Amino acid sequence: MxxxxxxxxxxxxxxxxxxxxxxxxxxxxxxxxxxxxxxxxGGRLATRRTDSGDAYDHGAQFVTARDPAFVDLLANLQHAGAAAAWLPRLPEQAPRPAHTWWIGASGMSSLxxxxxxxxxxxxxxxxxxxxxxxxxxxxxxxxxxxxxxxxxxxxxxxxxxxxxxxxxxxxxxxxxxxxDIASCWAAMLAFDAPLDVPFEAARFDAGTIAWVARQCSRGGLAGRGDRWLVHAAPEWSAAHLEDAPDEVLTLMLSALAERTDVALPPITFAQAHRWRYAMTTRPLGxxxxxxxxxxxxxxxxxxxxxxxxxxxxxxxxxxxxxxxxx
Structure with missing residues (x-):
């Protein structure tokens, strides 16, 4: 060869x-x-670990497989203890996923x-x-x-x-x-009391917030407190791409409270991350x-x-x- x-x-x-x-x-x-x-x-299969040892999957949230070779890889990763199925509670009206959601057993980068x-x-x-x-x-x-x-x-x-x-x-x-590749602002949040919502992950089709996920629902992802990952919508992220992270956090927290319709508990950690190239919207083909x-x-x-x-x-x-x- x-x-x-x-x-x-x-x-x-x-x-x-x-x-x-x-x-x-x-x-x-x-x-x-x-x-x-x-x-x-890992690239966007990213796990951010804070100085206090808490971890957040702040990039790609899960992996699905259709290609037989990729199905085999995930099976091997699961056998090796590197991958696990993720079954978070979803909003009542949300459809069940058509394919298994796979995550890293101790953070997405572990895949x-x-x-x-x-x-x-x-x-x-x-x-x-x-x-x-x-x-x-x-x-x-x-x-x-x-x-x-x-x-x-x-x-x-x-x-x-x-x-x-x-x-x-x-x-x-x-x-x-x-x-073409869309951008995405991600917010990593920790509260000193549980966020009072009836789901552990949710996708939203309109508004500032596109996705939220409770980090303690993700198997071996280390951390304390009630930690959440929030992704902003592509259009909103593009409009605020060059904003300062603190400004972005303020706006995303306000949007999260409005979207969930609950009072946010006191925040013990908050950090924003800008994914300039987050999601392909027009592929090469x-x-x-x-x-x-x-x-x-x-x-x-x-x-x-x-x-x-x-x-x-x-x-x-x-x-x-x-x-x-x-």
């Missing part, structure tokens, strides 16, 4: 797409290096830990520029003076970030213009972009849709294409 000298492959991003691709390449005998700008793996276990993942490593030189790729990292060199590059960043990185470097940049001659592949959930499964499918497609290239 590949030469005796194993090619050096860089993968940008340690979310579902990047780690699926890397894990499959590792199974094929290759040794990719994953660069992740954050302090932990990816088994995939990353045997991989070379470099955290807090931001690729600031790349260029093609003498048949190889040169990567510039914001955190170090000297560049790194690779035979192939896989980019799994959100489409706008991937496009910025590829501008003037590859014609693949132009193909990313058609992708194919599982990846490839420049095989240039040894460059680009993918992510935005290729096929807004679901975590879409990221898995993209990562798998890229791994298969890379395997065929060597």
């Amino acid at each position: 590949h030469d005796h000298v194993s090619p050096r492959i860089a993968i940008l991003g340690a979310g579902m797409a990047g780690l699926t691709c890397a894990h499959r390449l590792h199974q094929q005998g290759l040794s990719p290096v994953i660069f992740e700008k954050s302090r932990g793996i 990816l830990k088994p995939l990353a276990a045997s991989l070379d993942v470099r955290l807090r490593a931001t690729v600031s520029a790349l260029r093609r030189q003498d048949g190889r790729w040169e990567l510039r990292l914001a955190e170090q003076d000297h560049p790194e060199h690779f035979d192939a590059v896989v980019i799994t960043a959100p489409a706008p970030q991937a496009r910025a990185l590829l501008a003037g470097v590859s014609p693949l940049a132009d193909a990313l213009e058609c992708v 194919q599982p990846m972009l490839a420049d095989a001659s240039g040894r460059l592949w680009v993918g992510g959930d935005w290729c096929l849709g807004a679901r975590v499964e879409s990221a898995f499918q993209s990562g798998l497609a890229m791994a298969q294409a890379i395997g065929a290239a060597w």
Whole structure:
């Protein structure tokens, strides 16, 4: 499949797409290096832990599976103790989910830990520029003076970030213009008494608030007090994207009280997080972009849709294409 000298492959991003691709390449005998700008793996499969040890799943709220390969992965993750079914109480009028809601057994990021276990993942490593030189790729990292060199590059960043990185470097940049991704403000809240509502998760179709979820309903997610995660609606998030976090919190708390029609208990913790690229609204329409001659592949959930499964499918497609290239 590949030469005796194993090619050096860089993968940008340690979310579902990047780690699926890397894990499959590792199974094929290759040794990719994953660069992740954050302090932990997961991307939007994110778990935020506060200084006091409380945890919030503040990105993707659950995973569903239709693709047989993704069904198998979740079954394996459940067997390994990394995934669990989530059955929160929903509002009385809410329809039951058509597919099982899967979450990480100790936070959403734990879904990816088994995939990353045997991989070379470099955290807090931001690729600031790349260029093609003498048949190889040169990567510039914001955190170090000297560049790194690779035979192939896989980019799994959100489409706008991937496009910025590829501008003037590859014609693949132009193909990313058609992708649209909505933003989302998330609020992580803790109250000193239970919020008096008859549900543990709810989705709302109109208004400022799009989603709420009680964190203690999520299995092994550590924490004290009554903790909630609140997602603002895409339109509202876009309108307030550049607002200060404290201003956003004030508005979201007011909207939460209005939406639930209850008096909010005293707040013991509140933090807002801005997901600039949260949910694909117009996907690429194919599982990846490839420049095989240039040894460059680009993918992510935005290729096929807004679901975590879409990221898995993209990562798998890229791994298969890379395997065929060597």
